[in-house]
Amino acid sequence: MYSRTNYEMTPADLEKILDACKPVPMIMLQCGPGRSQQERANSAWAELGLRMGFDHMTVQPTGNGDHFFTAVPSETEQHRNERLLREQEEAQRAEVTRIEGEIKTLQDKLTAILGASTSPTT
Numbered sequence: 001m002y003s004r005t006n007y008e009m010t011p012a013d014l015e016k017i018l019d020a021c022k023p024v025p026m027i028m029l030q031c032g033p034g035r036s037q038q039e040r041a042n043s044a045w046a047e048l049g050l051r052m053g054f055d056h057m058t059v060q061p062t063g064n065g066d067h068f069f070t071a072v073p074s075e076t077e078q079h080r081n082e083r084l085l086r087e088q089e090e091a092q093r094a095e096v097t098r099i100e101g102e103i104k105t106l107q108d109k110l111t112a113i114l115g116a117s118t119s120p121t122t
Contacts, residue, residue, distance in 0.1 A: 004070040005054065006062065013048055014066055020044035049074065 009017070020040040035043075042056070049056030054071035062068045075083070 003072075004058075004060075005073050007052060007054060007069055007071060008067050009048065009052075009069070011067070017041065017044050017048070 020043065021037055023037060024034065045056040045059060049059075049071065053074055053076070055074045056071070058072040060070050062070055
């Protein structure tokens with residue numbers, strides 16, 4: 001997991017977030033209810049997070065003003081590919097270790113069986 005990073009949004013970004021949080025009149029048509037303030041705010045943060053490269057669900061205020069916040073950076077495609085490759089290599093190493101352990105166990109059993117069958121009986 002990445003550590004938190006400080007971010008600063010532009011005045012236009014802040015305006016978009018604040019607009020998304022405002023209540024809107026609900027017009028009842030045959031379409032059903034509109035999106036809630038929370039849904040609109042979440043969408044605005046998700047869009048900002050995608051554009052600025054952070055996980056929008058990890059945003060926290062810094063207390064330094066409305067434009068400043070911290071969040072966990074999102075994984076870039078390059079980081080994702082590197083992580084997947086690393087995980088695949090680790091899984092292969094674990095599988096090799098497991099198979100080598102099984103082979104050793106079976107070789108020990110075979111040695112015990114062969115040793116027992118070649119010992120003279122009294």
